Amino acid sequence: DIQMTQSPSSLSASVGDRVTIPCRASHNIDVFLNWYQQKPGRAPKLLISAVSNLQSGVPSRFSGSGSGTDFTLTISSLQPEDFATYYCQQSFTIPMTFGPGTKVDI
């Protein structure tokens, strides 16, 4: 299985901050990397597919980059509604695997 790691598991930030959330794969996954946002008690929401494809309706302050094994989700100016947990997921091979998540809080 391809292991996905996300460190740190949590980070504190303020409204307006630029936030970067890293994700690392244990093997080369090319650009088969998706990002999800999850708020407490809610289902995950797809933010970005294939490293950098922003989903319809997702604010442009979210962006993604990387390839191979190292990836980053960036929030250019953190907004109150962005406080949540962010998961990366590889879809390069079965089993699809998710990272452990990075919680962004105040």
Added chain:
Amino acid sequence: QITLRETGPTLVKPTQTLTLTCTFSGFSLTTRDVGVGWIRQPPGRALEWLALIYWDDDRQFSPSMKNRLTITKDSSKNQVVLTMTDVDPVDTATYFCAHRHITWNGIPYFDFWGQGTLVTVSS
């Protein structure tokens, strides 16, 4: 508009079989490249992918769960059913079903999710 909804028991006893149904609308499971997946999340923990069924009836399973899982679809009813045998308290989790599609260059993702259903395994 794509929607999915999971239904099933909220409480299951250890060793029993868990059956969950995903009822969806807004897409067809006969459309090329479309699939429905199941993902679970134990309380306070990360997401775990379990299984996927495709428009062509191909199926894929998490290797660690493969011997316990069955996934079927009824395209006429717009439903996908996941069955998990011999459940254990460690299977306590919120179970989500999700719509699977691919990007223009073939990269899979889950773009629409059900609200999830919490299943507790306890005697």
